[in-house]
Amino acid sequence: MFYENKIWMANDGDEKLCMFPGMLNRHGLIAGATGTGKTITLKVLAESLSDAGVPVFLADVKGDLAGMCEPGENTEDMQKRIASFGLDREGFSFRPYPVQFWDLEGKNGLPLHTTVSEMGPLLLSRLLRLSDLQSDILQILFRIADEQNLLLIDTKDLRAMIQYVADNNAEFSAQxxxxxxxxxxxxxxxxxxxxxxGGENFFAEPAIDIHDWFRRDSDGRGVINILDARSSIQNPVLYSTFMLYLMSELFEQLPERGDADKPEIVFFFDEAHLLFDHASPLLEEKIGQVVKLIRSRGVGICFITQNPGDLPDEVLSQLGNRIQHALRAYTPAEKKKIRAAARSFRENPAFDTETVLSELGTGEAVISFLDEKGIPSVAQRAKILPPQSKMGTISESARKYQVSSSDLAEKYGDSFDRDSAYEFLQRKNAILAQAAAEERAQQEASKEAEKQAVKDARDREKENAKKTKRYQSAAGSIAKTAAGTVGRELGNAVGSTVGGKFGKKIGGNVGASLFRGIIGTLFGGR
Known part of the structure; x- marks a missing residue:
């Protein structure tokens, strides 16, 4: 509850335990076992920030944060709680809060997209669960795309880029x-x-503009941006990587502003342990750096998890405001975690923190907030205030109305696919294929022309051979005819002269004629 320019979170007896808004960019932690009240604590803090004019971004992994858009219900139990805190005297009222629903799949909120290029190779490697070697190659793919002005927007762009490098592997590997x-x-x-x-829906345009989270309603209350993560939490790597991407975007896009009386936005990271599961040393280092430096951009980060030990020491040391709900210990390892959690608080002589952490009931917590000078208070056992909005979820029709009536619905409602690496490489491949086809056609035409030339030459040779043969045959016939004629004349002459005389001797005229014929045939071919 926003009270006297402070965030009233809990009571330790009659003492109000409040956060100073200016200390919220020193980050915070909400921890505790399942069912101990973390969600209620998150709602009370988010409502108070909204009342203070600070926008909020949080993930709803169970669906029970959606009720923040509707007023709380004045039940008998709530009346008792209100009276026990003295809230009825401090202006407490049930009311709705300005809420904007988002969803990675676009089903239960406005689509929350990004592009492959904006995600970058480091986070994308984690999302794809690549080895160190494959991560290095992905870095090179991004560099090639950047040098050749190829936009990597969606997954088909990335697939086309991988195929392009594979097809030209020799050239790129040499370089x-x-x-x-x-x-x-x-x-x-x-x-x-x-x-x-779900990656096809995840990487798309329009990509989220984080400045759309920095909105306030007509009363000056900060908008509570709720990511419906009931579906995406089923893919823990996708969920945690995208949340880290959003956190990184805040860090990279917001200018330096130093300390202020309140943060520009507070980013809640539920199921924070997922962020560090299977994270490479390089990624852990990047997360620690972002958490350490983002406060200068006016951004507060609140991690929500079951046990503080889920977070690396480098991150844990940056969390100045702590709300620790009950921890249960059934094994030596769990007892060790409670001991470590207790030692992260400044000791309070009034009680043993380690013992209290295992005794806390639902809605109770051990609390330590930073004072105006940034010094953490001693551990205090307290009860968390009730929220002013509805506890639990809302109907689907109410959710759809909230989404459709948003002033951002037109901007993010319809996705589009602009010209990028996939389309460019498709055109390039088509041009190369056409050029290759034309070259093959020219080569085929040249081969056909050569074949035709050879065939024509052979045909000419054959025709010439035929002509020569016909010429020789004709010449032979002429010669034979001439020789036969001359022979006959010569034979007749010789036969008449010699044969006639000789024939007459042996047979008169008949003998002479016969002998003339024989001589004529021998010499004349007749």
């Missing part, structure tokens, strides 16, 4: 280092797997 086809194929398979898990 950037060896990129084996096995590694490229492994990255491609990871992209296809991501698409089957």
């Amino acid at each position: 950037y280092g060896n990129m084996t086809k096995q590694s490229l194929n492994a990255i491609l398979r990871a992209v296809v797997s991501l698409e089957s898990q």
